[in-house]
Amino acid sequence: MISYSAPGKVYLYGEHAVVFGEPAVAAAIDRRVFTSVEERNDDIINIYSEDLPLRDISVRINSKGDAEVVGGEKTLAPLRYILEAIDFVSDKAGEELGFNLKIESELPLGGGLGSSAAVTVSTIACLSELHGLNLQEREIADIGYMVEKKVQKRASPCDTFTSSMGGVTWVETGKSLERKKPVEIPLVIGFTGKAGSTQKMVARVNELKKDYTEVVGPIIKSIGDITRTGIDAVEKEKLDELGRLMNINHGLLMALGVGNMDLSRIVDASRTAGAVGAKITGAGGGGCAVAVGENQKKISTAIEANGYEAFITNITENGVSRE
Template sequence: MRVTASAPAKVILFGEHFVVYGEPALVMAVERRAYVSTEPRADGKIYIRAENVGASGYYSGEDLGTFEAETGGAEARRRLEPIKVVIEEARRLSGKNLGLNVTVESAIPVAAGLGSSAAVAVATAASAGRVLDLNLSKDEIYRMAYEAEKVIHGTPSGIDPAISTYGGTLMYRRGEGVQPLALKVELPLVIGNTGLSRSTGNLVAGVRRLKEKYPSLVEPILKIGGKITAEAVKALETGNLETLGNLMNINHGLLSAVGVSSLPLERLVYAARMAGA
């Protein structure tokens, strides 16, 4: 039996990076998806082919501790490890050491801030869970994907696997879970991609270093970011897009202040503002 599952990408409208420190974030699923297909294999090995990161290989042994790269060279194991973590947990929950072929195909750009790794992890949990006869709840899928995200990002906020699991538009606060939001208006949204890859883990670490060096300056910025998110939720709930746009401009200024921007991004923002954003 071959089972294919998919999960959406995301865009964080407000609260990016501030959410790591317990502030609320406003996040929306977007219709770019990761697809994962899983089927049994007879030899007990786990074969993973992830076209989105250009890697494939075999895990074997009782603890899946032996890895043999097929493509992707020395980086293959690191790139496939989050997927293996999800498969490992699914096999543990099922009590079955079944061999599996896992194929990842994704339309989500990698390292572009759209949650590609979380979407792959969520789709992997859903696909493998069905093959292993697990009736996983969305909460269980979220927890499995969150563990995979920890392999990549170290201390993730949890927002990416949350939106990929539950979908829609959510307000998310670390430790408190998700609050679904009902939009009063259709949100006209353009997502700009510079084409430059950035590591979320490195960016989060950079903000943390800045906070540790200048706590009296950075901590108020984080708090203001949380207040902006709360105001943005009100604007969305009332359909006030002008206020929403103004809040986005303020929010971007805060992100720039803590080092979460780049020259290409600033050029995109400037072009958008010149066009009336």
Template structure:
């Protein structure tokens, strides 16, 4: 048996606009997916998880099959089984599908003795995301593979950034499940109907990311909080928020968060809140009172998939 693990993620700034070539700031978090690969009697590739059906895991099955075929592996009289265990909430904007894909790819690679480059793992992870979401940016598998905090831009070189001081993040899950693909298409329709306005929104998103990077590098958490709030305003403007997400976002701010916003595709899923050192517990309590299905005090992890 071979085992691999891969982290989930939060997007601090830049989601949705990253699909259109703008930069985004993304961080790996300490919620993780684990995959266990083993040989089985009889042919075929089987992927299992106690949380979702085997049919829902078909994109991972297809990518594993692609990996095996591309490397010319011969599974004579035997097959593969991949078992998945993850504590990353599903359909919540925390990169669950990418982490599961990346962990599964790595586990099978270890079992079969493949030495994959990180870029190869990312590319296979993106293929799985394309099947699941339709038009992914690639940010989720990238951060799951590399870990830490990155500035990501489609077609550009990833840039690792190091916070000057610890960043205390709280994640609140709204409990609303949504499809990333549906939300991406919704934004695409808006961009098509109002291209000039959307171009200005993209420019604003780019400036917010730039200022947020500066705040992270300089350790200015007050400024970073403002950038999170501004980014949330853009996400509301493009139609990916709703009353439950707004309630959680403002509950966090009213409890003392420096900033709060949707993280991921929106429409449901999670919000993140930036806390001053030592003030997380009050914000957590407020988010629970505001109706969050689950709340996590999380930390950024430097190590990616392994």
């Protein structure tokens, strides 16, 4: 049995603006996806997960590399990432193997916490060892990015890089990704219970910018300026400054139309409970908000008192890891 895990992530600053060339800061969190692979003596691939909407799915890969899926929806999002990961690694290895693949997740699906990247990265790591490739973390991140781009059509390398490498990532479109020095920042995640659609939210911001370029352009530039200013607060663990800039970032994301009442309630509950900052993380329209504050338990309890799921987490330096 080969087992690997990979972390989810939050955006501290910069989502949506990064699509338009502005920088963003992401951080790996200590909630993970766990993937295990066991080789079979035939060409069948069985995929199973209690945590993702996958139940006893079998995949037969023929000599042409075509996949026949039995027992599940072929368009199911997690399955598409897994199948593409299998395809990329099999092509690189020059061989096709049968195996049983099991996934366990501590991340809510569609929560904006990089669950698809963590599934992709941990799957690639398992298959790399199964095929004897022994890919390094950066290679896994690069293949993961190709997988996400194939599935999503348009993707950022940030999610798979952060999940593979761990820690804090500085990302700027068209430039290299940079892993920042280790930091300790107390986080609380609030989940609306509703999945957000990255594609829909990105399209909404694009349309808004097209219709009101002179208004929306400066908002996007301001988010970029927050990121450029805020990275110092992240690296020096200045929680008050980090939080104030997160609050401004949240207001600008709301102005772009990617918030909703659930996210606003989570953010307001977090701040009332003592969070120095709280904001949407990810695409918005649902999903999660992230709060920063020393009294994590009080913040978590306040979010739950408003009817939402909450969990305490921290930034982790551990990227993709063998279990």
